Amino acid sequence: MKNKIKNTTRRSFIQGATAGTALAAAGISGFPHVVRAAAPVKVGVIHPVTGWAQYSGSQCRFGALAAIEEVNASGGIKSLGGAAIDAMLGDAQSKAEVGAGEVEKMADAGVSAIVGAYASNICLATTQAAAKHGIPHAVDVGVSDKIVSRGLTNTFRFGPGFGAITKAGVEGFLAVNKAAGNPTKTVAIVNEETTGFGAGIAGIMTKGLAPAGIEVVEVLSHPTPNKDFRNIALKLKEIDPDVLIPSHYYNEGVLFLRTLQRQKVQPKAIYSVLGGASSQYRFVSEFPDAAQYVMDCNHWFDPRNAGALALQKKTNAAGLHYNYEVFLAYTAMMFTLDAIERAGSADRTAITEAMTASTWGGHIMPYGATKMENGQNTGARPLVMQVQGSDIGVINPSEYATAEAIFPRPA
């Protein structure tokens, strides 16, 4: 089993975490002994660790727990007298109603905040259920912009939403294209339409690329799951666009890129926006050929941040992939714990207020200082990556770049 956390029981993890804190306390036994009078603060962690989204959900859970482990190890919530964070784990089973049920359990158990719940539809249900009980809820992934547009005062998303990512994708592409001497005239979009996360991409792209004289010549939508991409490959062969812009989940991403390979479809570049596979280490390691030179505008950590790299090491050590799920959930949890620290209280309202007013800057993401507007962190932004060799390098924006874009890709 790749995912160790999954194999640990909830109890043994909590025990482990407590043991960690105890050890940390023992490590500083030379100092006056700090008696932890404060009760632990309960934080709910909901993810779909079973069902269709199980892989991503488990990755998310690992990230969130890593954050808790880290904070507990470094002395817990200081403003609460070093109170430990007690993680209450919930499994949404990849179903919205089960996710909402988990929130009820957590409300019962008296959690102070909730972090979760990966998929947009589950997030919609969990944030609403949490709102009913006034529990602050930090959304880790859930890119649908509906999540933060319902006026729920308890809901916060630290990462960027779909609209912001697509806009950044356009800007990033234009920059890469310009640097290469504007070779792109036509693009084709291939997006998934089942969960709707690729919906709306065509409009934003068409509008954004038009000023640079780039035409969106075709939009090809497909369902998730999709077992065959041959038709799309054939159409692309006929249309022969300069650049392909895919936007879909991991499994389809893999199948799509492999089909292009098999059908010898070779555009100047593949530049995905929220491409499920493109900037995932797992894909790069399993299909290095298909992944080569693929660019992707997606969630990414600040590659110069030491904490981010430490987390990467830790993730790899656990046998997991350091994908966006891990660092987004980690960051959402850190954001929550930071708010608890600032609130100096386990009270839900106080934490909500602290989240609203957060200016937190100590994170591992390329976002700058936090500024919440209607629950959305306005500083949140994606980066543009490219697979080069066995690594994934950041190619845009320049202030975070670790590699030079290779575009058009070599034949």
Add this chain to the structure above:
Amino acid sequence: MEFLGLDLPSYSWQTVLGSAISGVFLGSIYALVALGLTLIYGVLHIINFAHGALLMLAMYAVFFLWKLLGLDPYLAMLIVVPGAYIFGYGLQRGVIGKASHGRDEIILLVTLGVSIVIENAALFFFSASERSVLVPYDLDGIDLGVTYAVYPELIALGGSLLITFALWLFMSLTDTGKAIRAVAKERQGARLVGINVDHIFAVTFGIGTACVAAAASLLVPTYAVHPQIGYLFVLIAFTVVVLGGMGSFIGALVGGFLIGVTEQLGRLYLGESMGVITISVIFILVLLFRPTGLFGQRSG
């Protein structure tokens, strides 16, 4: 292009032909999965809902043989096919036959129960993540002009023809094959010539499962394995079986190709998502208007 008042996109003949050819390849996969299903239906009158789950299980077996022993998926057939036969035989004799009291609807529910158990056991032990087998000849193949045909696809196509032929030979030349066909229509008569009907039932289920395991070996180089993969094929396999005629191998083969080509062209013209509705529509129409399918025998 306009068709029945619908404004359809128009494509070059190369694209349309390429799509149709890809439908043939896809259809060969459907036919492979449907062969075992139609055999089991023809004799046992079992609409085997566990068929997809068994396909998935066999795909995992092929995957692990590759991953752990480095065994080529096609070679893995030598292990997986007999293994599946034994598993299928035991499943019919030990579970399905015993629990179903011989009633069609109950059999349906029992196989549904079995599929739920198998699928979730796979989820439990293997997790939901996709696992792919990468064969060295993954990208090699033949340029057909309008489309590339890679070896895994060509082998699957050849395999579907070969397995259909082998099944046909088995059913017409061996006593067991004849007994299977005899039992399909006349159980009491079969008992009276000394055929152990329970055994033949289990043998049939075993062979059906072995077929699906052969299909699994041929599928794995193209499709990643995950616990829900069976579901992706099984509904279509039902359509193929119903269209081809329950119990007919040639029907499964022709039905597979027909569905494959229809689906690909449907997706080409109606869009990838809406295009698959052609399958459901064919399914419903055949069930309503020609439940015996194209090559089916009249029952009764």
Add this chain to the structure above:
Amino acid sequence: MTKRERILGWAFIVCVLALAPLFITSNRWIDFLELTLFVAVLGQGWNVLGGYGGQYSFGHAVFFGTGAYIQALLQYKLGWSPWLTLWFAISGTTAVAAMIGYLSFRYGLRGSYFALITLAFAEAFHVVSRSWSSFTEGGQGVQLTLNQDPALALATFQFSFGGPFMKAYGFYYTILAILMISYAATWWMEHSRFGAQLVAVRENEDAAEALGVNAFLVKMRAICLSAAITASGGVYYVQKFLFVEPGIAYGTAKSVEALFAPIIGGLGTVLGPLIGSFFIHGVGEIAKEAIHGVFGDRPGVDLILFGIILVLILAFAPRGLVGILERVWIRLKARGDA
């Protein structure tokens, strides 16, 4: 069981379900009860057609999903009140059921063929709901506006931000009311000519026809009642979660959930789906807790168990838990009398 015992039994069950939440302070357990009752409603929907009528549908999600979509879309697109849309949701779904029933029964589909065609219809609806974006909002699903004004809780049929009682129990009593109505309807059916004829058709269609039963009409009525009950589950779902998407609406999960409860509880009995739902959810919870101690969060444990229970019930207790309970009851009474 005597009639008196039955009535007393029902009165007891109704009282327990009505009063239970007042003694449970835990949201978690209220939520558990709510989910259980919800599945019991879906199960009764299936039971009317499958249990009483012997027509085993494998695509009952088509009724749940259609009810949910109508409920959601009329509010979303036309801004209608949910109290109005719910009538359209139920009657619209009934119309869909009438169409599916007409085609299936007119062309004489029975047994496994009926199961397959319902499955095919659910799949067709799934594809349409996913692909016809301009009408159904496609795969993104329909998200209803959340009302946070406590004063409008009742008017908007959204209780999450109502008063303390409403917030805690609003949806519980909603699903309980739906349950009571649907179970009363089933009870009425069981004790009516329609019910008697439906069971006769299940037992032997030819014999029923010979006795003047219009089997086609009886099955049509059954599929319509079945769909109406299932659609009311869809209405509840949409009001509770304010969200519906193709996978939730037409995926296989709901179809399977709907048939588990009555088969395990007892086919063709009013009480069966309720008992079945309580049993599988209870066992599921226990299994998950138990397995948690050993493996952590592992997927599928409860479903593996459900599958095994389903096969065992089919093999050894074709009358389900109700049958077992009745036998136990009779034995206990015999012992008491002795």
Add this chain to the structure above:
Amino acid sequence: MLDIQNLHAGYGQMKVLQGIDLNIQQGEIVALLGSNGAGKSTLNNNISGIYEPTAGAILFEGENITGLRSEQVVQKGIIHVPEGRRIFPNISVRENLELGSYLRGQKNRKANLDRVVGVFPRLQERFSQLAGTLSGGEQQMLAIGRGMMAEPRLMILDEPSLGLSPLLVEEMFGLIQDLNKTGLSFFLVEQNVMQSLEIADRAYVIENGKIVLSGNTDALLDDPELKKSYLGV
């Protein structure tokens, strides 16, 4: 050869046979007469192992075969050609015959096949035809031919004349006699009373699951009881 002692049998809670005693000697043709629902087919199905009797014993050549499965009974050489023929309609005539020796007589399949088509030349003409397309008489020939393929020692014939024209019935009975001359024993269940009594050595009359009359056929033919039970006069 076959000795049935106090046999009781039925379906579920339904009792059909209520103590049958009956025997067949090597080389005999024994007829069983009785009206619909008297239990004739039930008796045959219990002998051939399709159903298991609730009480009593069936001995074949001194060996207790009560409750054996049908394939074990076939193995012993008791071949039951059932009412309604039960041929395999969806496979060819030839395959039907071949399956006759599925369990018994496999070694001599070719020789037996020749023997059967020698007796029924009509079947050879239809060799590759699906058995379901045969006429009623041909189907009956096929059913008997299929039975012969197993090299039977005792053949149970259940209503072989059912649905056949008088001419064919005549032919059928002649055939049974011919086969009997080769040493094959027959247990013949018939509604065609007169003709079966003419070729049989002995007969039993069954009513409501009990044997009510038995004896040599000549005696039975003159028994007024028989006529009464058949014509009600």
Add this chain to the structure above:
Amino acid sequence: MLDVRAMSKSFGGLKAVSEASLTVSEGNIVSLIGPNGAGKTTLFALISGFLKPDSGAVTFNDAGITGQRPHQICHQGLVRTFQVVQPFAGLTVRENIAVGAHTRIAGRAAALAAAGEIAQLVGMGTQLDQSAGALTIAGRKRLELARALATGPRLLLLDEVMAGLNATEIADLVTVVRKIRDSGVTIFLIEHVMQAVMSLSDYTYVLNHGAMIAEGQPSQVTKDPNVIEAYLGHGAAKRLLEMEAGADA
């Protein structure tokens, strides 16, 4: 009351019923006899709407009912029973009969009460709450009769209700059938048990190989050499005549 004209039906190549005609007049008990496989049950199925004839017509109470569905025909007062009894095995005797009663009674309680009365009539009064699946063959036959009777028929088609019964049971049932006739229900029956046919019928039709070969008073019909041949086989008539001659001598 019932008039069947030139009815034919084939299955595949086999002519099951060919050009059969018959008349059943009100208040009578008419029987249809013939050897196994003669097509009697097929003819019943054609009359009651379970099968569609290839040609021919059925008139019931001066109305054409050819091609109508069984339930429609039932509502006009013509109801059949099945040779292979078809009880609703999961229901009690009372519930079984009530299904028939519902044809004329909408209310559940009234239908159940009516079922009780009918059960008394056919002698099942003590078995009302028994499960139909647990009945003996005789019980099932009675139930079959009771259910049909509960629909309130004008004409009852009974398919071998006596088969498999012993002499006492047959005698009981003969009485019941008479009682039913006396209550104003016309009866048309297929029967194998000749005693029953002889003692019950006012008129008899004989079917062989799908065609009517004789009709008339039962006592006459059984003397018809064609009928004897059909029943007892080729040459039987001659032998019987010889026997009778011998007996007379």
